[in-house]
Amino acid sequence: MAPKFGTSGLRGLVAELTPELVADNVRAFIAACDHGGTIFVGQDLRPSSPRIAGDIIAAARAEGIRVVDCGALPTPALAYAAMSAGAGAIMVTGSHIPADRNGLKFYVRTGEISKRDEAGISAALGRGAAGLDGALESDGGAAGRFVERYTSAFGPAALAGRKIGLYAHSAVGRDDLKAMLERIGAEVVELGRSDSFIPVDTEAVDPDTRAQIAAWVSEQGLDALVSTDGDSDRPLLADETGAIVPGDIMGQITAEALGAEAVVTPISSNSGVTRKGFSKVMTTRIGSPFVIGGMEELGGQVVGYEANGGFLLGFDAQGPAGVLSALPTRDCMLPLIVTLVAAGKGTVSARVAQEPPVITMADRLQEVPQEASQPFVARLRDAPSARAEFLGLLGATEAACDLTDGVRMGLSDGRIVHVRPSGNAPELRLYVEAADRDAASMLMDKGLAALRAALFETSA
Structure with missing residues (x-):
């Protein structure tokens, strides 16, 4: 293609x-x-x-x-x-x-x-x-001035006493993130640096990487672990237990901490944001250009974020030690730092637990060509019977359907299953939402298995 x-x-x-x-x-x-x-x-x-x-x-x-x-x-x-x-x-x-x-x-x-x-x-x-x-x-x-943007806004003691792991891999911003964290007081332990490129998807962290992160957190006695994707605009955060913090949860925490009045986020993000008291929450199609369009429409003290954790700041916000100027492009540093700082002297998991009880997860089937994924999703979009057949593999029934981007199916018990073909890679994306982590994890496992079965039957 x-x-x-x-x-x-x-x-x-x-x-x-x-x-x-x-x-x-x-x-x-x-x-x-x-x-x-x-x-x-x-x-x-x-x-x-x-x-x-x-x-x-x-x-x-x-x-x-x-x-x-x-x-x-x-x-x-x-x-x-x-x-x-x-x-x-x-x-x-x-x-x-x-x-x-x-x-x-x-x-x-x-x-x-x-x-x-x-x-x-x-x-x-x-x-x-x-x-x-x-x-x-x-x-x-340029990178040095970017580091200074955060260190001057948060000050030298914002993360004092915290021991933070940095999964460096092949992220272009690994040294910059290390410098930021150290200059605002954290002790940083670098892990997993690689001279070969490693494609890390912070929104759909693979099981082996999750296990490695959990092992590092335990072995090193870390308060948290951070990382980014290859170009360092999507964040990855694990708490003190090694559990991955979803990107949209970081977005909610960051929006609140910065005093945002309006939030723009894609339809795939955690719906708990609507319960947090922002004056306006707008949902868009998936992709930062759509988020930017929504931010331009709303104006004022507006922010945007995506389920992958990338955060877009639409106004000059006040940090603990200085001003953060607007940066309306996907950024991973801000949500990482703000979420760590927002934990205060407590744990990251305790701060995450203060958010509305809604858990989202994202994963994907890889090596699925668009010639297979797009017609499959089109059938789900156009035919209620196709959706019923697919949800039957999950033992679920549809209560609502949103076609903003892909096919987002609300189930009769309140859970959500959202299927979407990647726009630029041979992948079929799956997003799920449930009331707790165990339920979301179970729904994700069943959903991926159902997608495999449905795609196999379609191509047979």
Whole structure:
């Protein structure tokens, strides 16, 4: 499948992200979007990222654009640097998907592009190169300024006395996150650093990784463990027992701690947010561009977050020691730090237990081509009988159905089963919601088994 825009950015197989295709998309972005005449370029640690970043730089300079090369740094750090300079940006990253894939994430001067911008880029493809020679500069301090954003807002004692594990793996922001935590008082124990790229999906942590995290927490006597995905815009947090804290729970805690009045979050997020007293809660389709669109619509003291934990700050918020300026792009550092700080002198699990009693989980079937997943989900969408047959495999019946994004089935006992094909990877996503962790875990296991059975029957 040719590279295309998914939930966040343009992604595809590395073999298909040719210099010609990359250059075509860069020229289209320059023609269609507000970049202020300057583009900041960053990259994650995938083997293919340096080559693609070089293709971007060459294509932008050929259009007469000033380019600032920031090297390897977290996606939100690149966005922060570009927005601070009134410039556009392009990040080379495939986020959490395997290393045989990669992508481009575009930013206009005000932040991450919208779906409207994506349409403009697609419409502007096919332009010839101008043959100009734009300036090239480097900025090795962008990640450092990003670290300072948090350390100045939280102060040197915010996590004093806390022992935090850092699952470093191949995350581009591993050193930056370590520096942040240490500068606000935590003792940091680095674990699992890798020179080879590891695709960590913070929303659907695999069983082996969960077991390893729990073992590290126990062996090291940690108060919590943190990590991120490959480009460090999605957080992973485990509490003092080694249990993973869902990203949307971190989002709820962070929104409350920062004094948000309105919240925008995708339909797949925990519905408990509606019980927390925010003046407005808007649900959207899955993907940060949809969240950004909702934030723009609501305005004011608005935040957004996703079930993967990425947090978008739509206003200048007050931290314990200073101001956090607005950063309307997916960020993993803020929800990690705020949730740890919100635990106070107690435990992370105790703070999580204060949230409404609703538990969500996400997982996926991998290596399911879109040629199989999309027709299957379409049948669920279009035919109540297909949904009844699928839910019959779970011993459940449907009470409601929401088609905002994929098929979200409310069951007669209040639980939720949500099926959705990935927009840019060969995966079929499953989200479930129940009243407690055990019930959600059981529903997830049964749901994945039912999906396998239904897909096998469909393809037979």
